[in-house]
Amino acid sequence: MPTVMFNxxxxxSFVGKEIKDSELVRIIEAxxxxxxxxxxxxxxxxxxxxRIDYFTVEGLARAIRxxxxxxxxxxxxxxxxxxxxxxxxxxxxxIGCAIVRNTKLxxxxxxxxxxxxxxxxxxxxxxxxxVAVGLHDFDKIYGTIRYVxxxxxxxxxxxxxxxxxxxxxxxxxxEKGKMYGNLIYNSNxxxxxxxxxxxxxxxxxxxxxxxxITEKTKNIFIDVTGIDRQAVQKVLNLFCLVFIERGCRxxxxxxxxxxxxxTPNFSENVFELSLSEIxxxxxxxxxxxxxxxxxxxxxxxAKEVKGKxxxxxxxxxxxxxxxxxxxxxxxxxxxxDNFDPYLPNLFTKGEIHPIERVSNKIxxxxxxxxxxxxVRPILTNSKTQFEKMNIxxxxxxxxxxxxxxxxxxxxxxxxxxxxEFLSYNTKEAYPQKVFEIGDVVIRDxxxxxxxxxxxxxxxxxxxxxxxxxxxxxxxxELAKVLNxxxxxEEVEHPSFISGRVSRVIENDREIGIFGEINPIxxxxxxxxxxxxxxxxxxx
Numbered sequence: 001m002p003t004v005m006f007n008x009x010x011x012x013s014f015v016g017k018e019i020k021d022s023e024l025v026r027i028i029e030a031x032x033x034x035x036x037x038x039x040x041x042x043x044x045x046x047x048x049x050x051r052i053d054y055f056t057v058e059g060l061a062r063a064i065r066x067x068x069x070x071x072x073x074x075x076x077x078x079x080x081x082x083x084x085x086x087x088x089x090x091x092x093x094x095i096g097c098a099i100v101r102n103t104k105l106x107x108x109x110x111x112x113x114x115x116x117x118x119x120x121x122x123x124x125x126x127x128x129x130x131v132a133v134g135l136h137d138f139d140k141i142y143g144t145i146r147y148v149x150x151x152x153x154x155x156x157x158x159x160x161x162x163x164x165x166x167x168x169x170x171x172x173x174x175e176k177g178k179m180y181g182n183l184i185y186n187s188n189x190x191x192x193x194x195x196x197x198x199x200x201x202x203x204x205x206x207x208x209x210x211x212x213i214t215e216k217t218k219n220i221f222i223d224v225t226g227i228d229r230q231a232v233q234k235v236l237n238l239f240c241l242v243f244i245e246r247g248c249r250x251x252x253x254x255x256x257x258x259x260x261x262x263t264p265n266f267s268e269n270v271f272e273l274s275l276s277e278i279x280x281x282x283x284x285x286x287x288x289x290x291x292x293x294x295x296x297x298x299x300x301x302a303k304e305v306k307g308k309x310x311x312x313x314x315x316x317x318x319x320x321x322x323x324x325x326x327x328x329x330x331x332x333x334x335x336x337d338n339f340d341p342y343l344p345n346l347f348t349k350g351e352i353h354p355i356e357r358v359s360n361k362i363x364x365x366x367x368x369x370x371x372x373x374x375v376r377p378i379l380t381n382s383k384t385q386f387e388k389m390n391i392x393x394x395x396x397x398x399x400x401x402x403x404x405x406x407x408x409x410x411x412x413x414x415x416x417x418x419x420e421f422l423s424y425n426t427k428e429a430y431p432q433k434v435f436e437i438g439d440v441v442i443r444d445x446x447x448x449x450x451x452x453x454x455x456x457x458x459x460x461x462x463x464x465x466x467x468x469x470x471x472x473x474x475x476x477e478l479a480k481v482l483n484x485x486x487x488x489e490e491v492e493h494p495s496f497i498s499g500r501v502s503r504v505i506e507n508d509r510e511i512g513i514f515g516e517i518n519p520i521x522x523x524x525x526x527x528x529x530x531x532x533x534x535x536x537x538x539x
Contacts (some may be wrong), residue, residue, distance in 0.1 A: 002055070002122075003044060003045065004047060004054075004055060004219040005042050005044045005045075006043050006057045007042060008024075008040075009043065009055070011043065011057050011061055014057060014058055014061030014245065015061045015065055015068075016065065019064075020355055025038060027064055027067055030513055031060075031063050031064070031065070032051060032054075032332070033051075033054055033484070043383060044384050049124065050318075050395060051319055053238060054244050055116060056116055056238070056241070058242045059238070059242070059247065062245060063298075064232065064299075066296070067384040068329055069297070070300060072128070075241070075244060075247065075253070075266060075315060075392070077252050077264060079252060080252045080254040081253070083144075083254045083256055084146065084147060084253055084254070084256070086255050086257035086359055087148045087257065088149075088258065089148065089149045089192070091149075091183075091184050091189070091191060092204070092225045092226065092227060093222065094225065094226050094229040094232045095147050095223065095232065096223075096233055096236035096255075096263040097221065097223050097225040097263055098221075098236060098250055098253060099222075099250070100221075100222065100240075100251075101218075102247075102249055103217060103220055103243065104220065104248075105213065105214070105216075106333055107216055108248070110213065113213075116239075117133050121133070124234075125231075126403065128204035129183050129204075129227065130228055130231050131224060131225070131227055132204030132226065133222070133227070134193075134203055134219055134224075135221075135239075136208075136213065136219045136220065136222075137211050137220040138219040139217070140211045141200060142197050143195050143197075144196065145194070147193055147225075147334060148192060149187075149191060149192075150190050150191075150192040150199065151169060151189070151190075152168040153168065154166065154198075154199060155167075156198055156199035156202070156208050157210060158207075158208065158213075159539045161174070165201060167190055171185065179206055180205050180206065183204055184369070190202070197210070203225040204224055204225060213449055220243075222240075224236045228323060228377075228401055231401070232474070232486070233264070235265045237264050237265070237266070238316060240264050245404065252263065267315065268312050268313055269312075269313040270310065270312055270313070271311045273291075273309040273323055274309070274310060275307075275309075278327055278330060280322065284334070286308060286334075288304045291309055293462065295311060295329070295330065298329040298332065299317075299329075300312060300314070300329070302317050313326070321536075323401070342469075355427060355455050358455075358538050359457075360439045361482075362538065363437060365478065365481055366435045366474075369433070371435045373434075373435055373436065373437070374418070374437065375435050375437070376417035376418070376421060377417075378410055378440075379399070379408075379410060380407065380409060380410075381405065382408065382409060384420055385411060385416050387524070388419075388525055389416050389521055389524075390494040390520050390524070394412060396411075396412050396441075396443075397441050410440065410451075413440055413456070414456050414535055415458045415460075415472060415533055415535045417436060417458070418435070418436055418458045418459065418460045419517065419521065419525055419527070421434060421436075422434065422460060422527055422531065423526055423538060426528065426529070430443060430461070430529060431461060431462060431489060432460075433459070433460070435458065435459030435460075435497060436457070437456075438456065439453045441454075442456075454537060455537070455538045455539060456535060457536050459474070459533065460531055460532065460534075461533070462529045462530070463530065464529065464530065467516065467530070467532030468500050468514075468515060468516055470532065471516075471533065474514075474534065475512065475514050475534055475536065478536055479506075482538070483505050485506065485507075486504050486511070487505050488505070489502060489505055491503045496513075496518055497515065497516045500515050500516040502514060504536065511537045512536035513534065514534035515533070515534075516532045517531040517532065517533055
């Protein structure tokens with residue numbers, strides 16, 4: 001989790017009230033952050049990643065003001081007067097922009113903004129891959145602004161440099177170019193913001209020297225680019241919040257591309273809560289007036305309408321996804337120390353889950369057959385699950401913002417993981433006999449999470465020769481341990497050799513498959529040894 005240091009005097013000046021150290025620590029820790037250190041000058045906090053508004057002294061001060069009953073400045077944005085023309089730039093397709101009017105910059109504020117940029121880039125922005133932010137002197141931008149894909153030979157003067165460089169030279173010669181050039185290098189077109197004088201921003205690498213902000217800057221142009229539309233919006237709103245807290249005026253911008261968008265988006269989400277929902281989750285019987293007071297303490301707008309609590313969520317509260325998040329804030333405002341602890345009036349006894357008992361029996365059996373157990377990640381990718389296994393792509397549970405191309409979805413069967421493991425061990429001695437017992441995840445629209453976990457076992461033998469009969473014998477023994485009456489049917493499956501594969505049937509339902517792996521699959525995984533394998537449901 002990120003750690004930040006704020007000047008204590010500056011924090012209290014934004015709060016607008018003197019607070020003793022002990023009370024300040026109590027308030028901050030009630031709001032989730034952990035106070036790691038506090039002295040005469042500074043306060044060091046360890047933050048949670050869900051409250052990125054706490055990354056700024058202004059955002060934390062706003063939360064403290066609400067918590068102690070002080071009024072916060074209104075969040076507002078004026079109508080757009082500027083239009084940005086946006087091309088399709090696949091390497092960084094999403095942008096968000098705003099103009100900050102009437103800024104009063106000093107050296108301390110500029111350093112604070114630069115520090116916030118770096119924190120966002122390194123943490124939430126995933127080292128600029130997901131999101132990157134640029135701040136520019138708007139009065140040094142001329143004419144129409146466009147966001148376009150540029151050729152690598154186009155030139156500008158990068159921040160901190162005195163001579164023009166081509167974009168490719170920026171990547172090769174500057175510190176930031178060497179660090180972040182890999183994010184865009186393989187694209188045909190590189191993302192830039194241009195005006196009538198040329199390039200003034202080269203995200204996510206460098207801004208231009210021409211539009212560098214200084215203490216004389218009166219109006220600021222903010223550009224946020226990234227690969228996640230929602231993340232871009234969040235970060236833009238965060239920077240706007242910083243300037244609003246400092247008395248600046250935010251002016252929105254119209255972005256015209258394949259569609260028209262106005263940023264920043266300060267629309268507020270509205271939730272409806274009932275007293276019964278709050279009581280069920282918190283175990284507290286609270287009155288409507290008390291709930292509304294607690295919500296206002298956490299900087300919500302709330303009112304009672306026909307027996308329901310209508311809650312308005314501010315545009316910087318990106319952590320609020322469901323009603324449960326709001327009810328958690330009610331608990332924070334109520335103070336966890338005020339909850340009366342009690343033992344549940346029921347008797348429980350812990351024991352091993354039945355599926356784990358079954359798994360242990362299967363584990364002992366396979367080890368007895370000479371297999372070695374492996375444990376593989378439940379996260380995988382479409383290429384491993386389907387393409388390399390020589391089958392059509394299926395509808396799986398995808399990761400919305402994967403951190404790696406290797407882990408983009410949840411596995412829906414175990415066998416690819418086992419085969420992949422064999423591909424990592426081609427230089428080891430044969431025979432190799434491995435198995436895995438683990439969960440797979442499939443879609444189930446009737447479930448609360450619209451998905452369902454299934455426990456399976458999969459194993460493989462890699463060695464010279466043919467192992468169809470040996471694998472069949474293992475499946476028969478597995479069925480005996482599970483007390484299943486099974487039969488076999490020949491089947492065609494692209495992952496297996498035709499005529500050397502069978503499916504396992506119980507009560508007219510397929511519960512497994514076994515056979516000899518198709519040479520196409522072995523070639524895809526760079527395995528040059530025959531492999532026989534099985535997969536079996538333990539449910």
